[in-house]
Amino acid sequence: MSEHSGEPHVSNRFYVVIALILAVLTAMEVMVFYVEALSPVLLPILLVLMAVKFALVAMFFMHLRFDSRVLTGIFGWCLFLAAGIILALLAVFGKFTT
Amino acid sequence: MAETTVNQATGAHEEGTWSGGVWSWLTTVDHKRIAVLYFVAGFIFLLVAGMEGQMIRLQLAKPESRLLDPDFYNQMFTMHGTTMVFFAGMPLIIAFFNFVVPLQIGARDVAFPRLNAFSFWVFLFAGLFLYASFFFGGAPDGGWFAYMPLTGSQYSPRTGMDFYVLALLLSGVGTIAGGVNFLVTILNLRAPGMGLMRMPLFTWMAFVVSALILLAFPPFTIGLVFMMFDRMFGTLFFNAAAGADPLLWQHLFWVFGHPEVYILVLPAFGVVSDVIPTFSKKPLFGYPVVVFSGILIAFLGFGVWVHHMFSTGLGPIVNAVFGGATMLIAIPTGIKIFNWIATMWGGAIRFKTPMLFAIGLVGTFVIGGLSGVMHSSPPSDLQQTDTYFVVAHFHYVLIGGTVFGLFSGLYYWFPKVTGRMLSEKLGAAHFWLTFLALNVTFFPMHFSGLLGMPRRTFTYAEGLGLETFNLISTIGAFIFTLSFVPLVLALWRAWRRGEPAGPNPWDAATLEWTMSSPPPHYNFAVIPQVESRDSLWHPHIDPGHVPGAGDAEPGGVTPRLQPDPAPEPVHMPNPSFWPLILALGMLVVTIGALIGLRVVIPGVLLMFVGLYGWAFEPVEG
Amino acid sequence: MHGPTSTGIPTRKLGMWTFIGSECMLFGTLISTFLIYRGRNVVGPYPEELLNIPFITVTTFVLLMSSLMMVLALAAVQRGQRVGSMLWLFMTALFGLIFLTGQYIEFSHFVHEGLGLSRNLFSSTFFVLTGTHGAHVAGGVIWLGTLCILSLRGRLPPERAETVEIAGLYWHFVDVVWIVLFTIIYLLQ
Numbered sequence: 001m002s003e004h005s006g007e008p009h010v011s012n013r014f015y016v017v018i019a020l021i022l023a024v025l026t027a028m029e030v031m032v033f034y035v036e037a038l039s040p041v042l043l044p045i046l047l048v049l050m051a052v053k054f055a056l057v058a059m060f061f062m063h064l065r066f067d068s069r070v071l072t073g074i075f076g077w078c079l080f081l082a083a084g085i086i087l088a089l090l091a092v093f094g095k096f097t098t
Numbered sequence: 099m100a101e102t103t104v105n106q107a108t109g110a111h112e113e114g115t116w117s118g119g120v121w122s123w124l125t126t127v128d129h130k131r132i133a134v135l136y137f138v139a140g141f142i143f144l145l146v147a148g149m150e151g152q153m154i155r156l157q158l159a160k161p162e163s164r165l166l167d168p169d170f171y172n173q174m175f176t177m178h179g180t181t182m183v184f185f186a187g188m189p190l191i192i193a194f195f196n197f198v199v200p201l202q203i204g205a206r207d208v209a210f211p212r213l214n215a216f217s218f219w220v221f222l223f224a225g226l227f228l229y230a231s232f233f234f235g236g237a238p239d240g241g242w243f244a245y246m247p248l249t250g251s252q253y254s255p256r257t258g259m260d261f262y263v264l265a266l267l268l269s270g271v272g273t274i275a276g277g278v279n280f281l282v283t284i285l286n287l288r289a290p291g292m293g294l295m296r297m298p299l300f301t302w303m304a305f306v307v308s309a310l311i312l313l314a315f316p317p318f319t320i321g322l323v324f325m326m327f328d329r330m331f332g333t334l335f336f337n338a339a340a341g342a343d344p345l346l347w348q349h350l351f352w353v354f355g356h357p358e359v360y361i362l363v364l365p366a367f368g369v370v371s372d373v374i375p376t377f378s379k380k381p382l383f384g385y386p387v388v389v390f391s392g393i394l395i396a397f398l399g400f401g402v403w404v405h406h407m408f409s410t411g412l413g414p415i416v417n418a419v420f421g422g423a424t425m426l427i428a429i430p431t432g433i434k435i436f437n438w439i440a441t442m443w444g445g446a447i448r449f450k451t452p453m454l455f456a457i458g459l460v461g462t463f464v465i466g467g468l469s470g471v472m473h474s475s476p477p478s479d480l481q482q483t484d485t486y487f488v489v490a491h492f493h494y495v496l497i498g499g500t501v502f503g504l505f506s507g508l509y510y511w512f513p514k515v516t517g518r519m520l521s522e523k524l525g526a527a528h529f530w531l532t533f534l535a536l537n538v539t540f541f542p543m544h545f546s547g548l549l550g551m552p553r554r555t556f557t558y559a560e561g562l563g564l565e566t567f568n569l570i571s572t573i574g575a576f577i578f579t580l581s582f583v584p585l586v587l588a589l590w591r592a593w594r595r596g597e598p599a600g601p602n603p604w605d606a607a608t609l610e611w612t613m614s615s616p617p618p619h620y621n622f623a624v625i626p627q628v629e630s631r632d633s634l635w636h637p638h639i640d641p642g643h644v645p646g647a648g649d650a651e652p653g654g655v656t657p658r659l660q661p662d663p664a665p666e667p668v669h670m671p672n673p674s675f676w677p678l679i680l681a682l683g684m685l686v687v688t689i690g691a692l693i694g695l696r697v698v699i700p701g702v703l704l705m706f707v708g709l710y711g712w713a714f715e716p717v718e719g
Numbered sequence: 720m721h722g723p724t725s726t727g728i729p730t731r732k733l734g735m736w737t738f739i740g741s742e743c744m745l746f747g748t749l750i751s752t753f754l755i756y757r758g759r760n761v762v763g764p765y766p767e768e769l770l771n772i773p774f775i776t777v778t779t780f781v782l783l784m785s786s787l788m789m790v791l792a793l794a795a796v797q798r799g800q801r802v803g804s805m806l807w808l809f810m811t812a813l814f815g816l817i818f819l820t821g822q823y824i825e826f827s828h829f830v831h832e833g834l835g836l837s838r839n840l841f842s843s844t845f846f847v848l849t850g851t852h853g854a855h856v857a858g859g860v861i862w863l864g865t866l867c868i869l870s871l872r873g874r875l876p877p878e879r880a881e882t883v884e885i886a887g888l889y890w891h892f893v894d895v896v897w898i899v900l901f902t903i904i905y906l907l908q
Binding site for chain 1: 727747891
C-alpha cells in the first residue's frame with residue numbers, strides 16, 4: 001500500500017540537534033513564564049511552544065516523518081478527537097464564557 | 099521460534115477444531131475457540147441478566163407489590179443493565195468478531211492471538227467478580243450508569259458499588275486490548291486483493307466498533323478511577339462541598355456511554371448487511387454509502403453525549419447544539435435502512451431464520467430509532483427522561499437492533515462454526531416468539547412512560563392508569579423467557595443430530611464460506627487472492643489460488659473450495675497459558691483492592707510472572 | 720504470524736500506535752478534569768504556593784533527554800552495536816528513574832506542606848493526573864530495564880530492533896504527554 005521505511009536514514013547527530021532544539025524550547029517556555037511583560041500573551045506563546053515540541057518528538061523521535069502515513073493518520077485522528085472532547089467539555093463547563 | 103506444524107493427515111476438521119481436553123481450552127489462542135468461549139460465557143450472562151429482567155417485571159406486575167424488597171429491586175435493575183451491556187452484549191459481539199472477522203478477510207488468526215485469549219479471560223474474571231458481590235454484602239444498586247454522588251461512599255456505603263467499579267475497570271482492560279487486536283487485524287492481515295472497500299460489511303463494522311472501543315473506553319476508565327479514588331481514598335472528584343461538580347461523572351460516563359450504544363448496535367447492522375444480500379441473492383445496495391454511513395454514525399456518536407443529560411440544566415445553547423447533532427444521526431441510520439430495503443427489492447428472497455431476524459431488525463429498529471428522534475428534542479425529552487418511555491426506546495433499539503442482529507448472526511454462522519444446521523422450524527418459532535415478546539413487553543411502556551411512570555422505582559400506586567400496561571409488559575416478559583425454549587432446543591438438536599451443513603449452506607458470497615465447516619484450525623489452507631466484493635458470486639474468482647485447488651462446476655458460480663488437506667505445512671502459533679496467568683494476576687489485584695495490600699502484592703507478582711512468561715515465550719503472537 | 724502485512728506496517732508496531740491513540744483519550748480526559756477543576760479549590764494550600772518551577776524544569780529536562788537516549792539506543796540496536804545499545808538503554812531507564820525520583824520528592828513535599836491526596840480539588844486532580852503519568856513512566860522503566868538486560872546478554876540483535884522500536888514509541892509518547900502536562904500544570908497557572 002503506502003510507501004514506508006521502518007528505519008529512518010538519519011544520523012545520531014540529527015537526533016542530538018533535535019534534542020538541543022527541544023531543550024532550547026523548554027528553556028524558552030520557562031523564561032516566557034517569568035517575564036512579566038509577556039503575561040497577556042502567555043497562553044498563546046506557551047501553547048505554540050508546546051505544540052512545536054510535541055510535533056518535533058512525534059515527527060522525528062517517533063519517526064512519523066519517515067514512517068507510513070497510516071500511523072500519522074491514526075495518531076492524528078485520536079489527537080483530534082481527544083482535543084475535541086477536551087474543548088467540548090471545557091465549553092460545557094463554561095470555561096470559555098467568563 | 100518454535101511453531102507447530104499442522105497435522106495434515108486429518109480431513110475431519112470437526113475433530114481437529116473442537117476436540118481436546120480442558121487444558122487445550124485454557125491455553126487456546128485459536129480465534130475460533132476463543133469465539134466459542136466468548137459466546138458460551140456471554141450467553142450464560144445473557145440468561146442470568148434476562149432472569150434479572152424477569153424479576154423486575156414480576157415485581158411490577160401489579161401495583162404496590164411487595165414481592166421484592168426495594169433494596170433487592172435496586173440490585174436487580176443495576177445488575178440487569180450492567181450485565182446486559184458489559185457481560186452479555188459486548189462479549190457476544192466480540193464472539194462474532196472473533197469467529198467471523200479473520201475468516202472474512204482471509205487471515206489465519208487475529209493479529210495478537212495471545213492478547214485475544216487474555217481479553218477473554220479478563221472479561222470472564224471480571225464478570226465472575228461482579229457476581230461475587232451477591233455473596234459479599236449485596237450487589238451494586240446504583241444503576242448501570244452509577245450516577246455520583248448517589249454511588250459515592252456517603253450514599254452507597256456498602257461494597258456493592260466497589261464491585262461495580264472494580265469489575266468494570268478490569269473488564270475495560272480486556273475490552274481495550276480487544277479493540278487494539280481487531281483494529282490491527284483488519285488493517286494488517288487482509289488477504290491479497292482484499293482492499294478496504296472490498297471488505298464484507300460485518301468486518302467493516304467490526305473495524306468501526308474497534309475504533310469506537312479504543313476511543314470511548316478510556317474516558318470511562320478515568321471516570322471509574324475517579325469514582326474508585328473517591329470511594330476508597332477520599333478524593334474529591336465528585337464532592338460538591340469541595341467545589342467539585344458531580345455532573346462531571348455524567349459527562350465522563352456518557353462521553354463513553356453514547357458511543358457504547360453504537361458499539362452494541364453497529365455490529366448488528368454489520369450482520370444484517372451481510373445476511374440480507376445473501377438471502378436476497380443480490381449484492382448489497384449502495385455498498386460504499388452503507389460503509390460511510392456506519393463511519394458517520396460512529397463519528398457523530400462522539401458529539402451527542404449531552405442528550406442523556408438534557409434535564410440537568412446545561413442551558414439552551416448546549417442543549418440545542420447536542421439536540422441538533424443527535425437528530426443528524428437519524429440521517430445515516432435512515433440511509434442504512436433504505437439500503438437494506440433496496441437490497442431486498444427485486445431479490446430472490448429466502449425466508450430462512452437469519453433473514454427473519456434481519457428483516458425483524460429492519461422493522462423494529464425503526465420504531466426504536468423514531469422514539470430516539472423524539473427525545474433528541476430537549477423540550478420533549480424533559481417529559482420523557484427517566485420514564486418508561488426511555489426504557490421502551492432503548493429496549494427496542496437494543497433488542498430490535500443488537501439482539502435480533504446477534505440471533506440473525508447465530509443462525510447464519512452456526513453451520514460454519516459447528517458444521518451442523520439449526521432447525522428452521524425451531525428457528526422460525528424462536529423468531530416469532532422473540533418478535534412477539536419484544537412488542538408485547540416494551541410497546542406498552544411507551545404509554546406507561548408518557549403517563550409519567552418513573553424508571554428505577556420499585557413500585558407504583560394504584561389508580562394511576564398504569565396497571566394494565568404493566569401487566570401486559572410482564573406477560574410479554576414471560577413470553578420472552580419462553581422464547582428461549584426453541585433456541586435451546588434447536589441448539590440441543592443440532593448438537594445431537596444436526597443435518598451436516600457443508601461449506602456454504604446459504605450460497606453466500608464471502609470468504610468464510612470457502613472452507614469446510616467447521617474450518618480447519620488454520621482456516622485457509624491457501625491464502626486466497628481476492629478479486630471482488632462478493633467473491634463467491636463472481637465467475638472469475640479463485641479463492642484457492644492454486645491450480646486444481648478444489649475446482650467447482652464450470653462457470654464457477656458454485657464456490658471454489660479451499661484445498662483439503664493443505665498443500666503445504668501451515669505454521670500456527672502455539673497454545674499458551676501465560677494470558678490466563680496474567681489475567682488471574684489482575685483478578686487477584688482486583689480482589690485485593692477490596693481486602694488490602696496483603697492480597698494486592700501477590701497479585702502484582704503473579705502479573706509479572708504472567709507478563710514475563712508471555713514476553714519470553716518462544717513464539718510470536 | 721509472518722509475511723508482508725496489508726499496510727506494510729509491522730503488526731506489533733501498528734498495535735502500539737493504536738494503543739497510543741487510545742491513550743490520547745485517557746490523558747485527554749484527565750487533562751479535561753484538571754482544567755475544569757482549576758481554580759475551584761475551597762481550601763488551601765493552593766497550587767501557586769507549592770509548584771516549584773525550577774525544580775520541575777530540571778526533571779522535565781531529564782525526561783526530554785531520556786527520549787534522546789532512547790532514539791540513540793534504537794539506532795545502536797539497528798546497527799548491531801551491542802555496547803552502545805546496552806549503554807543507551809540503561810541511560811534511558813536511568814533518566815526515567817531520575818524523573819520518578821523527582822516526582823517522589825515533589826509529592827512528598829506537597830504532602831509535607833499539608834496538600835494530601837484528598838485535601839482539595841487541586842490535589843485530587845494533580846495527584847491522579849501526574850500519578851497516572853508516573854505509573855506510565857514506571858512501566859516504561861521496567862520495560863527498558865528488561866531490554867537492557869537482554870542486550871547485555873546479547874539477545875537484541877539487529878533483527879529484533881522492532882522490539883526496541885516499539886518500547887521506544889511508548890517511551891516517546893510518555894515524554895510527549897509530559898510536554899503537555901508541564902505546560903498545562905506548571906506554566907499555565
